[in-house]
Amino acid sequence: MNRIAFIQALEKIVGKKYVVQDKAALMLYEADGCIMETHAPDVVIMPTSTEEVAAAIKLAREYDVPVTARGSGTGLSGGSTPVFGGLVITTTRMNRVLELDTRNNRVRVQPGVINFELSQYLMTHGYHFAADPSSQKACSIGGNIAMNSGGPHCVKYGVTGSHVLGLKLVLEDGSIMWTGDGTPDGIGYDLTGVNVGAAGGFGFVSETWLRIMRMPESVRVVLALFPEIRGAAEAVSEVIASGFLPTAMEMMDKWVIKAVNKSYNLGIPDAAKAALIIEVDGVDEGLDKLLAEIVSICEKRGALEIRPAKTPEEQINAWAARKNAFGAMGRVARSYYLVDTVVPRTKLPDVLEQVQRISEKYDLPVANVFHAGDGNLHPLVLYDRTRGDEDERAHKIATEVMELCVSVGGVISGEHGVALEKKNYMPALFNDDDLGAMAALHECFNASKMFNPGKTFPDSCPPGALVARRRRILGDKAGADAVHIGRAAALANGGPARHGHHDQQQALDRVVKQGAWV
Amino acid sequence: MTTLTPKTPAELAEIVQHAHETNAVIVLQGGGTHQSIGNPIAANGREIITINMRGLNRVIEYEPNDMVIGVEAGMTFAELDAIVRPNGQMLPLDVPLPERCTIGGALAVAADGPRRLGYGTLRDLILGAQVVEASGRISKAGGMTVKNVSGYDMMKLYHGSYGTLSIITSANFKLLPRPRAAATLRMGFESLAAAFKLVDALQASQFTPAAVELICDAKHNGVSLTTQIEVAVLTDGLPDAVARHERDIPALAKGLGSTTLTVLHGNQHDTFWAYVADLNQVADLQPDKLALKLACLPSQLGDALALAQKLAAQHALTLTLNARAINGVAYLRARGANANLQAFHTALLAQHPRLVVMGAPEALRGKLAIWGNDVRGRDIMQRIKHEFDPQGLLNPGRFVV
Numbered sequence: 001m002n003r004i005a006f007i008q009a010l011e012k013i014v015g016k017k018y019v020v021q022d023k024a025a026l027m028l029y030e031a032d033g034c035i036m037e038t039h040a041p042d043v044v045i046m047p048t049s050t051e052e053v054a055a056a057i058k059l060a061r062e063y064d065v066p067v068t069a070r071g072s073g074t075g076l077s078g079g080s081t082p083v084f085g086g087l088v089i090t091t092t093r094m095n096r097v098l099e100l101d102t103r104n105n106r107v108r109v110q111p112g113v114i115n116f117e118l119s120q121y122l123m124t125h126g127y128h129f130a131a132d133p134s135s136q137k138a139c140s141i142g143g144n145i146a147m148n149s150g151g152p153h154c155v156k157y158g159v160t161g162s163h164v165l166g167l168k169l170v171l172e173d174g175s176i177m178w179t180g181d182g183t184p185d186g187i188g189y190d191l192t193g194v195n196v197g198a199a200g201g202f203g204f205v206s207e208t209w210l211r212i213m214r215m216p217e218s219v220r221v222v223l224a225l226f227p228e229i230r231g232a233a234e235a236v237s238e239v240i241a242s243g244f245l246p247t248a249m250e251m252m253d254k255w256v257i258k259a260v261n262k263s264y265n266l267g268i269p270d271a272a273k274a275a276l277i278i279e280v281d282g283v284d285e286g287l288d289k290l291l292a293e294i295v296s297i298c299e300k301r302g303a304l305e306i307r308p309a310k311t312p313e314e315q316i317n318a319w320a321a322r323k324n325a326f327g328a329m330g331r332v333a334r335s336y337y338l339v340d341t342v343v344p345r346t347k348l349p350d351v352l353e354q355v356q357r358i359s360e361k362y363d364l365p366v367a368n369v370f371h372a373g374d375g376n377l378h379p380l381v382l383y384d385r386t387r388g389d390e391d392e393r394a395h396k397i398a399t400e401v402m403e404l405c406v407s408v409g410g411v412i413s414g415e416h417g418v419a420l421e422k423k424n425y426m427p428a429l430f431n432d433d434d435l436g437a438m439a440a441l442h443e444c445f446n447a448s449k450m451f452n453p454g455k456t457f458p459d460s461c462p463p464g465a466l467v468a469r470r471r472r473i474l475g476d477k478a479g480a481d482a483v484h485i486g487r488a489a490a491l492a493n494g495g496p497a498r499h500g501h502h503d504q505q506q507a508l509d510r511v512v513k514q515g516a517w518v
Numbered sequence: 519m520t521t522l523t524p525k526t527p528a529e530l531a532e533i534v535q536h537a538h539e540t541n542a543v544i545v546l547q548g549g550g551t552h553q554s555i556g557n558p559i560a561a562n563g564r565e566i567i568t569i570n571m572r573g574l575n576r577v578i579e580y581e582p583n584d585m586v587i588g589v590e591a592g593m594t595f596a597e598l599d600a601i602v603r604p605n606g607q608m609l610p611l612d613v614p615l616p617e618r619c620t621i622g623g624a625l626a627v628a629a630d631g632p633r634r635l636g637y638g639t640l641r642d643l644i645l646g647a648q649v650v651e652a653s654g655r656i657s658k659a660g661g662m663t664v665k666n667v668s669g670y671d672m673m674k675l676y677h678g679s680y681g682t683l684s685i686i687t688s689a690n691f692k693l694l695p696r697p698r699a700a701a702t703l704r705m706g707f708e709s710l711a712a713a714f715k716l717v718d719a720l721q722a723s724q725f726t727p728a729a730v731e732l733i734c735d736a737k738h739n740g741v742s743l744t745t746q747i748e749v750a751v752l753t754d755g756l757p758d759a760v761a762r763h764e765r766d767i768p769a770l771a772k773g774l775g776s777t778t779l780t781v782l783h784g785n786q787h788d789t790f791w792a793y794v795a796d797l798n799q800v801a802d803l804q805p806d807k808l809a810l811k812l813a814c815l816p817s818q819l820g821d822a823l824a825l826a827q828k829l830a831a832q833h834a835l836t837l838t839l840n841a842r843a844i845n846g847v848a849y850l851r852a853r854g855a856n857a858n859l860q861a862f863h864t865a866l867l868a869q870h871p872r873l874v875v876m877g878a879p880e881a882l883r884g885k886l887a888i889w890g891n892d893v894r895g896r897d898i899m900q901r902i903k904h905e906f907d908p909q910g911l912l913n914p915g916r917f918v919v
Contacts, residue, residue: 103721103817104846148667161671162642177895183872184846185628185813188893188918189683189902193641193674197667217724241583243606243695244756282726283763286756342663344584374665375584414665422668429668433657437649437684437906438670444901456669467905474653475538476908 003042006063010045010087013055018093020044029088032075033135034421036395039081041068041088048093050168050176050206057204058174060087061450068452069200071112071140076338077413078420079146079199083454089204091142097121098207106165106182106209111142115149118210127212130157133415134326142205148197150415152248152322153279155373157213159415161196168207169195172448182209194441199419200452202445216281219247220291221309223318224298225272229253229368232274233349235301236372239278239294240345246294248279249373250322253352255382256369259328260321268321272304276372277322279315325369326380333382336367337394339401343410345375351408355379358400362393366401376414377405403428419455426458432466439466447484519566521547523573527590527648527656527687533569534685535654537911542567544912546681548623549594551615551801554809554877555627556680557888560915569685571622577601578688579662586645586662588690591622607693610637610728612791614799622686628678632794633752635844636728643691644673649684652907662690675902680917683906697728697754701764702787705771706778707747710734710827714820715774716749717843721816723770725763728752731794732823732843749776749843752791797840798849800877808852808859809877812870816846822870826850829865833858849876856881867891889918 011019020026021043030040042065047053060067066086073080082088091112099108102125109118115129115136122128131144132151139149145167150159157163166180169191179191186192195202226232229251236249252260254273261268268275278294280287288310295306309318329336343351352368355377359366367380381397383390402412402425412418412425426435435457442463445451449464457463464483471480524530537544542565547553549572559566571592578588582605589598595616598609612631613619619629625647630639637643646660659672676686707713713732720730729752749771753763768779782790800809814822819841826848830837835858841848852862856879863886867873871892878886893899899919 101817103718104815105721148671150665154665158638158642159665159667161674162638171898179894181815183813183815183892185630185678185811185872186892186894187872187874187889188895188899189679190641190674190677191895191898193677194671196674197671214722214724216726237583240585241695243698245695282755283724283759285762286758289758290756342661342665344581344586344663346581346583371665375663376665409662411661411663411666411668413668414663415667417667418669426669429661430658433651433655434659434669436655437651437657437659437672440905441670441672441675441902444898444905470653471908473655474651474908479908 018046034078071143074135077417131160147417163211166209169203218284226274229274231302251372253368255367263328337381340416341405342414436470439463523570548620549618556916612795632729646690699757699760700754702782704780705776712775803877
């Protein structure tokens with residue numbers, strides 16, 4: 001068995017045109033939006049159907065090649081980075097909406113469908129898909145499922161996991177199963193639920209039934225500008241406590257305002273150091289009164305200017321700053337490191353001040369644009385990766401912000417995922433028993449460790465080792481010895497390759513020498 | 519048979535460890551409101567230890583302004599409500615018998631309530647959990663924040679696992695503000711088909727009801743139904759929005775053939791929905807009743823219920839039912855001779871495989887396919903059961919694997 005034979009067999013499955021093996025082209029697949037660690041795959045395929053995916057997975061299993069799924073590559077935690085190389089299956093050509101069934105509030109799609117395009121399509125029928133990550137113009141549904149994506153409107157409607165009804169999974173033996181179809185209350189364990197947010201570590205999602213919701217009859221939006229961020233944060237707490245759940249509550253600080261002002265000429269006054277967007281929806285009746293109440297809360301908290309938006313045009317304007325915030329950051333910094341954490345909502349004002357202190361300590365600006373209604377922070381460390389030790393300082397800020405959030409009862413990721421970026425922070429939240437339970441679940445789907453190895457679990461305790469330890473505790477000695485430790489452990493001596501192609505190639509060479517595959 | 523009531527997770531862990539070492543069987547009991555569901559425990563001669571979870575009933579953490587709460591699994595829904603209600607908050611799940619039903623029990627059986635249409639179930643509201651595993655080790659997952667993707671979503675695995683994987687000792691939930699206004703709109707219909715015209719119209723509309731319950735039941739608990747078939751709509755939220763629903767939905771219903779209308783507010787509204795939530799309770803089921811849960815695609819529900827009524831008539835059974843009409847979930851209660859109940863069940867199951875027996879006359883137990891005929895991914899479920907509980911310590915035999 002060798003690499004050439006493997007690639008030839010893949011060509012038979014998807015056609016030569018849809019197999020990428022050129023070294024320069026493979027570099028495009030060495031990371032997603034998280035570039036702290038890169039590894040190129042050995043080969044990429046672009047299938048169009050479940051059957052092609054299943055055939056490729058069977059083949060990969062035969063050759064003992066790791067498989068990593070990739071959607072649009074917009075992920076921010078390295079979910080689609082092939083840590084141990086191998087086969088990347090992209091869903092780019094699996095981009096069809098297959099069946100719309102409004103009577104049952106569901107739609108069946110392939111994983112490569114773009115979130116925004118699905119929304120546009122559903123809107124023409126009066127429906128929407130609730131998860132709306134900021135990358136929605138580019139990100140794919142498959143990626144949303146792998147990362148359990150959120151978005152501004154999750155305050156009211158919940159994250160992706162609440163809107164996935166069933167998954168067509170290609171399992172490690174190449175078999176295909178549906179976990180559900182929208183018939184409520186499945187019997188047995190919730191195989192749909194556990195697969196959402198599993199970073200593609202349990203199987204390949206080749207189709208999905210999603211829940212769709214009726215578009216609201218009416219929407220109101222308020223853009224409120226504050227002289228300082230504390231007042232805005234307090235307004236968030238007060239609105240939430242006032243007994244009505246907004247659809248979205250988004251916050252931006254002075255850095256973000258500066259960037260979007262430069263890019264989009266929104267005319268936000270310089271005195272505004274924080275901007276808050278609040279959206280409410282429902283039937284039309286009552287929304288204007290509610291809007292007036294929200295305005296008065298913002299005024300009480302010292303808002304400088306309040307722009308209520310009733311018409312769709314006004315609402316698009318109010319949202320423009322927030323929706324374009326990440327793109328606009330290029331105006332103020334060459335690079336940014338986006339940290340995704342969550343804190344209890346009452347801790348927001350204090351945590352924001354602490355983040356400012358950490359920023360000053362390392363002498364790099366930190367911009368804040370985030371989902372305030374959920375307590376989901378997104379500090380953006382602004383730096384220039386080509387200048388001095390800024391890269392290192394940016395990472396130190398990120399680490400301290402995460403430590404700070406955990407210390408106040410928060411968590412390490414709200415919606416971007418752990419995957420590669422944060423796997424070594426997992427011990428800050430979970431001990432070996434906690435991780436062991438997750439590894440046990442992983443083992444039930446992915447005993448061969450072929451799906452997306454090197455993710456979610458810290459390098460110090462890969463899933464195979466955790467499962468073996470757990471089985472020993474459970475008294476299943478025979479089972480403990482039988483655990484397939486997988487490629488991660490095979491590489492344990494060298495550790496996974498970091499930073500770049502060359503190291504990655506060396507790591508692969510080591511595996512090749514050990515006869516692990518190819 | 520021993521019953522133990524641990525007071526702390528550590529005590530519970532010790533019991534489980536002991537059972538693990540002595541190869542005993544553990545049966546979990548909360549408020550006892552859902553014990554009739556499932557196959558009998560397959561102890562195969564092993565000692566049975568029943569664990570009464572009611573001893574674990576403390577609040578772990580509650581900061582009202584964060585709108586999240588962490589509680590131990592043995593706390594009842596009524597106890598939890600008494601804690602959060604003074605702060606204008608709620609855990610929006612109306613389980614049957616909330617004075618008895620525990621949080622852990624509701625999680626284990628994936629209990630639902632009429633307001634699942636507007637608020638989902640505990641599957642959507644749970645943020646984190648702590649469990650005692652079959653080894654006696656304690657592990658946790660999730661956290662106390664309303665959004666969290668740190669690690670796998672183990673809560674989804676434990677929810678609805680009938681205590682067969684690990685024992686939930688505590689759980690964290692998202693709370694919601696209590697609505698400022700609420701009303702009940704009860705509309706009577708002369709036929710099931712007419713009632714479903716309203717259900718279909720509501721499903722396709724931009725109204726935002728929190729519950730749409732279809733009820734075919736006799737007088738019960740002092741709440742009298744005006745007709746044999748009723749669609750009850752719960753509207754809540756902003757006062758003006760509630761008023762709009764009060765105005766427009768009865769008008770819509772009238773156009774579709776409703777014959778009666780009753781509007782409830784305040785205490786009457788609360789009493790009515792407590793009655794609806796209790797309709798499908800199986801804790802105090804009469805010994806000659808068969809209680810079933812049927813789930814199907816929402817579009818199939820009208821036909822499914824018509825079939826159930828037809829079969830009940832054929833087999834000379836009295837049938838009462840309530841359904842989360844837009845969700846596609848129905849609870850059926852049939853009464854009659856055992857042989858007829860069995861024939862009714864067999865015929866219904868043949869058409870609707872997602873049919874769970876929630877309670878049955880003693881003589882029928884063991885003769886019915888308790889979990890229906892629609893388990894998807896049994897191989898993986900068996901692998902999960904074996905990985906989490908290789909000895910078959912926890913509720914062995916009760917669930918699908």
